Amino acid sequence: MNQIFNWQKILFINRIFFDDTFITVVEVIFFSMYLKLSFPNFSRIMGLCLLFSLLVQIPTGYLSDKFNRKLMLIIGNGAEIICLLVLLFLPYLIKGSLFLPVLFIEILRTGMLALSSGNFEVLIFDMFKQELKPERDFMEKSASYFSIGAIIAAVSGFFSTVLFSYLVILPLILDILIKIIKLLLTFFIPSEERTSHKRIEDKNNKNREKVNRLNYKLLFLLLSLAILFCISRATFSLYQPVMTSLDIPLYYYGVLIMIVNLAIFVFLRILKNRVSLFRLSKLLIISLGVLVFQGVLISERFISGNFFHFFIIAIVFSSMQTIRLFSEGLSSYFINTAIRDRKDKTTIFSLYSTIAQLLLSASFFLMGIVQKGTENYLMTYLYMSAIFALIIIVLGVYGKGKRYV
Incomplete structure (x- = not known):
């Protein structure tokens, strides 16, 4: 069985199927039409889940490091699937307001996601190292598979709205099936053999204690990758409002989602033979260049016609997918190589997730302030890009001064 599903095949399936690929595109509408929840209630649930996630990320990471990562991964993924199945049948089980039941299910699901978070990345990297x-x-394979996943995400995101129009629960059902496939593949990952390394660990106990202490260079790496993740996710949420504010037809948005996902694949084909040369310093420099390039959107003021507006936006937004590639396609490799000698690997990944979520929350809060001041989504996007560019500059200067990059 191990020969049928080696690390490469397991990583391939995990990377090409993004989490919640289908439901993400129609999530707000799903909560409104199927679960009968208003947007304010949806926002409250997401906000409370985010707060709960921040509280449990690091403790659950510690549990995985302390006991068994594979077991925690199976429990977390399995329980999440059960939560989604209950959510699927909830309107038939309970009559009346579903706010509290959905809140309970989503909070429980958030806890299970935190329990499984980081475990797969650690286990699959350890499985790879055995060869x-x-x-x-590993980095080249991970990035290459991620680019294929972008193609699948582009197609699935486009068809998700079509499936939703036929049957509102179809996108969620497809995501549940993908999660079940990933869960089954987890059983083919070898269990950690902690006891076989007991003598080596005892012999190097003093060195291990020193290695397990958090150092500033590792924190700088986690912060840098978390900022790139924050930039990718925060700016993505402004794509549709920007297009709407420019009077571009809404159906163009579906086309844009396909283009920006396809852009990841194109970038990977271009960079295929150079991925292994990337260092954190290069990631920051390229990201800064991409953020500066967003200023091209100012030219839309001098161009008329929806098609030309869309053409410029598609090019500019597609370039931003480079940062998404760095933050989601390569972060696992950078973190794994930085913590290869540590015992608390899952805790470190949990710490990274906590930092990323805190920064993302702060970004949305700041975005709201900027939007209120400008009352223009395009200017909000440009101001946020400028702020992120300034952060990257400060980060790069500080990292270079401390010799972290």
Whole structure:
């Protein structure tokens, strides 16, 4: 069985199927039409879940490091699937307001996601290391598979709205099936053999204690990758409002989602033979260049016609997918290589998730302030890009001064 599903095949399936690929596109409408929840109630549920996630990320990471990562991964993924199945049948089980039941299910699901968070990345990287191959092979495979996933996400995102129009629960059902496939593949990942390394660990106990202490260079790496993740996710939420504010027809948005996802695949084909050369310093420099390039959107003021507006927006937004590639396609490799000698690997991944979520929350809060001041989504997007660019500059200067990059 291990020969049928080696690390490469397991990683391939995990990377090409993004989490919640289908439901994400229609999530707000799903909560409104199927669960009969207003947008304010949806926002309250998401906000409370985010707060709960911040509280449990690091404790659940510690549990995985302390006991068994594979077991925690199976429990977390399995319980999440059960939560989604209950959510699927909830309107038939309970009459009346579903706010409290949905809140309970989503909070429980958030806890299970936190329990499984980071475990797969640690386990699959350890599985890869057993073959004694160069670590750059893992990064190249991971990035390449991620680009294929972008193609699938582009197609699935486009068809999700079509499926939703036929039957509102179809996108969620497809996502549940994908999660079940990923869960089954988890059983083919070898369990950690902690006891076989007991003597080595005892012998190097003093060195291990020193390695397990958080150092500023590792924190800088986690912060840098979390900021890139924050930039990618925060700016993505402004794509549709920007297009709407420019009077571009809404159906263009579906086309844009396909283009920006396809852009990831194109970038990977271009960078395929250079991915292994990337360092954190190069990621920051390229990201800064991409953020500066967003200023091209100012030219839309001098151009008329929806098609030309859309053409410029598609190019500019597609360039932003480079940062998404860095933050989601390569972050696992950078973190894994930085913590290869640590015992608290899942805790470190949980710490990274906590930092990323805190920064993302702060970004949305700041975005609301900027939007209230400008009352223009395009200017909000440009101001946020400028703020992120300034943060990258400060981060790069500080990192270079401390020799972290």
